Amino acid sequence: MSRFRKKRGKSSPAIQTASLPDIIFMLLFFFMVVTVLRDAEIIVQVTTPEATELTSLERKSLVNYIYIGRPVQRYQHIYGTSPRIQLGDAIREPHDIRFFIEEHRxxxxxxxIPAITTSLRVDGQVTMGIVTDVKTELRKVEQYKVNYSARPRID
Amino acid sequence: MARKSSRDRMTNEINAGAMADIAFLLLIFFLVTTTIVEDRGILVRLPPWSDEEPDITQLNERNVFSILVNAQNQLLVRGEPARVPDLRDRAKEFIMNPMDDPTLSESPQRAIISLRNDRGTNYETYLEIYNEIMGAYNELRDEFSLQRFGSTYDNLDLEQRRVVREEIPMIISEAEPTEFGEEG
Known part of the structure; x- marks a missing residue:
């Protein structure tokens, strides 16, 4: 009894850990809100068409993405409303595709390198003109493996 | 004496209770940042670039299944208006030519699907057509695989797949698009 009292007197009491989970959860929510996934920085609106003959891409490190679509409302005062090409997280012109592919290689x-696939995420309402320009550029840099991104069709 | 006992208490009481929380935090963090959404689509192989247009005039007309799409997304298949839903069956009939029709392809190895669109064609329409052609070939390859090897194309080994691919090669030729309906 006397021993117990003595300890309590001499050392500081145990740290309260009951609120620790709350702090951790606060951190978690902080990161969840702050983290921006690189892929998710979408400047152009892309709703891919539906299709049935789909293949899924496996090696993510061997895939690069080209987005084609109309800029979202937020960026329309900068990029206009006609369909544009997005490489990485910026709007680019067709001739920039060469550097984009080389950089990935x-x-x-x-x-x-021959297994590198370019995934074209193209909005269904875009016309083929811009898509053809992109395809031509890809052919010129010998990037032949192309995936037309599509959603599975639900009948 | 008093100081020593206090130090003992410090070393003995590393609180491991929060470790679980930290672990969960990491776990959830990685769960959140990892994109699980798999990317699916139609995998194609583009032809090499060459400046001169390929000459297809010497091809026998019966071996070419030409599909033209205009800027209004209307189809012209072998010179006649057609609809997308009919495309798959027509392509299959053209490729295999089971009745030995003299207007359809001589053999699957010689059959060529020629696709030409306009710069104003909707991408959705283009992909729909491409999807139907791919579907026609996939169905034919599956039928052939079942007949020859008793299993669908996806379940064959590499050597068997090569045989099927040689028997029914997928030849899709895409001409440079016409330029009538480019949007401004």
């Missing part, structure tokens, strides 16, 4: 082991 540098990040991939040499023997896997």
């Amino acid at each position: 540098l990040r991939v082991p040499e023997n896997q």
Whole structure:
């Protein structure tokens, strides 16, 4: 009894840990709100068409994305309303695709370069003119493996 | 004496209760940042770029299944208006030519699907047509695989797939689009 009292007197009491989970959850929510996924910075609106003959892309590191669509409302005062090309997180012109592909090739082991796939995420309402320009550029840089991104059709 | 006992208490009481929370935090963080949404689509192989237009005039007309799409998304299949839903069956009939029709392809190896669209064609229409052609070929390959190997194309091994691909090659030729309906 006397021993117990002595300890309590000499050392500080145990740290209250009951509120620790709350702090952790606060951190968690902070990160959840603040984290911006690189892929999700969408400047152009893309609603991919529906299709049935789908293949799924497996190696994410071997896939690069080209978005084609009309700029979303927020960016329309900068980029206008006609369909544009988005590479990474910026609006680019067709001739920039060359650098975009070359840059991706540098990040991939040499023997896997032929397996690089370009995923075209194109809005269904875009006309083929801009899509053809992109395809032509891809053919010129010998990036032949292309995936027309589409959603599975639910009948 | 008093100081020593207090230090003992400090070393003995590392609180591990919060470790679980930290672990959960990490777990949830990675769960959130990892994109699980898989990307699916129609996988195609573009032809190499060349400046001169390929000459298709020497091809036998019966071996070419030409599809033209205009800026109003209307189809012209072998010179006649057509609808997208009919495309798959017509393409299948053209490729295999089960009745030996002299207007359809000589053999699946010689059949060529020629697709030409306008710069004003909707991408949705274009992909729909492409999807139907791919569907026609996939169905034909499945039928052939079942007949020859007793299993669908997806379940064959690499060698068997090669046989099927040689028997029914997918030849889709896309001409440079026409430029009537480019939007401003």
